[in-house]
Amino acid sequence: MRLQWLGTSGFKIETDDLSFLIDPYLSRNALARPVQTLKPVDIAGAGQIFITHGHFDHVGDVPAIMARGKSKSYCSETAAATLIRGGADRERVHAINSDSLSIDFDTYRAEAFFSRHVKFDVSLVLRTLLRMGPSGYRRASRAGIQHNYPLGQVLSWRFTIGGYIIHHFGSAGSTAEELKRLSQKATDLLLIPLQGNTHICDIAVEYVRILKPRLVIPHHQDDFYPPVSSSVDIRPFVMKVVESCPGTEVRVMAMNEMIKL
Numbered sequence: 001m002r003l004q005w006l007g008t009s010g011f012k013i014e015t016d017d018l019s020f021l022i023d024p025y026l027s028r029n030a031l032a033r034p035v036q037t038l039k040p041v042d043i044a045g046a047g048q049i050f051i052t053h054g055h056f057d058h059v060g061d062v063p064a065i066m067a068r069g070k071s072k073s074y075c076s077e078t079a080a081a082t083l084i085r086g087g088a089d090r091e092r093v094h095a096i097n098s099d100s101l102s103i104d105f106d107t108y109r110a111e112a113f114f115s116r117h118v119k120f121d122v123s124l125v126l127r128t129l130l131r132m133g134p135s136g137y138r139r140a141s142r143a144g145i146q147h148n149y150p151l152g153q154v155l156s157w158r159f160t161i162g163g164y165i166i167h168h169f170g171s172a173g174s175t176a177e178e179l180k181r182l183s184q185k186a187t188d189l190l191l192i193p194l195q196g197n198t199h200i201c202d203i204a205v206e207y208v209r210i211l212k213p214r215l216v217i218p219h220h221q222d223d224f225y226p227p228v229s230s231s232v233d234i235r236p237f238v239m240k241v242v243e244s245c246p247g248t249e250v251r252v253m254a255m256n257e258m259i260k261l
Contacts, residue, residue, distance in 0.1 A: 001161060002261070003217075004259075005223055005255060006024055006043070006256065007025070007224060007255045008222065009022070009058055009193055010223045011219070015161065017106070019083050021046045021049045021065070022170075023059075023168075024062065024065060025041075025059075025224070026043075028224055031227075032224050034253065034255045037256070040067075046065075047070075047071055047105075048073075052170025052171065053076065053151055053155065054075070054079035054116060054124070054151050055149050056145040057225065063086035066088045066089060067088075072094060073088065073094065074103065076152040076153040076155060077096075077153070080094070080095040090253060099113060099114040100112075107161070108161040109160045110159055113152060113157045117151055117171040118195075119173060119197060122136065124197060131230065133227070135229070145225075156168065158185075158187075163187070165186065165189070166187075166188065167190050171193055171195075171209065172194075172204055174207070176249075177206060179210040187213040192208070193218075193220035193221075194219070194232050202236075212248065213248055214249065216241065216248055216249070216251070218234050220232075224254065234252070237250075238250050
């Protein structure tokens with residue numbers, strides 16, 4: 001099995017028999033770092049696309065990816081409406097409207113769990129507004145990233161492939177009760193986002209502490225859409241996992257890097 005980080009919250013997972021995407025978003029602006037060279041056509045051969053929530057940096061490229069291939073999308077009702085409004089074939093868009101929904105494919109299983117978005121704290125919001133300035137705010141408004149991509153129900157996704165369990169979160173707003181429920185099943189690989197809160201490293205460590213994965217890969221720490229976004233220093237997260245979560249390995253990936261699991 002191979003896993004590729006596509007930047008932001010996006011991943012491609014494939015074996016010789018399957019290929020699917022999670023939150024694929026490639027359309028960065030000219031200031032984004034690192035630079036993304038992949039285009040929707042490069043990942044359009046995937047069979048399925050799983051979406052965690054409706055924000056632009058999770059669904060923005062999905063209609064273009066679907067238009068260039070035969071993939072089907074699985075997401076909340078709100079995100080489904082966004083995709084269809086963006087030109088996606090409604091027959092290939094599947095809305096998830098119940099918690100703990102399990103979907104069996106030929107060679108793997110996908111399970112959707114209701115989750116929550118991380119809370120943007122006041123300090124982070126103020127820093128973002130100062131960084132953007134009036135001109136940046138106007139550009140973001142013209143691009144429609146605030147109003148054209150409503151959040152909707154947040155989902156986390158668990159994938160079981162040949163007995164190996166991968167759990168992906170697109171945002172880190174889970175309650176302790178939610179994580180405790182998910183911890184009843186062992187996680188081999190945790191894909192955890194480090195974006196959206198001043199204390200995101202501490203928040204993410206709590207996920208690792210409760211879920212106890214064998215391997216954790218942080219994502220969404222990149223500067224994907226400046227000045228709306230900024231890069232996140234994830235070194236405190238890595239250090240705290242090493243110190244407080246024995247048995248868990250941390251792997252920091254470069255964008256578009258592919259690893260074998």
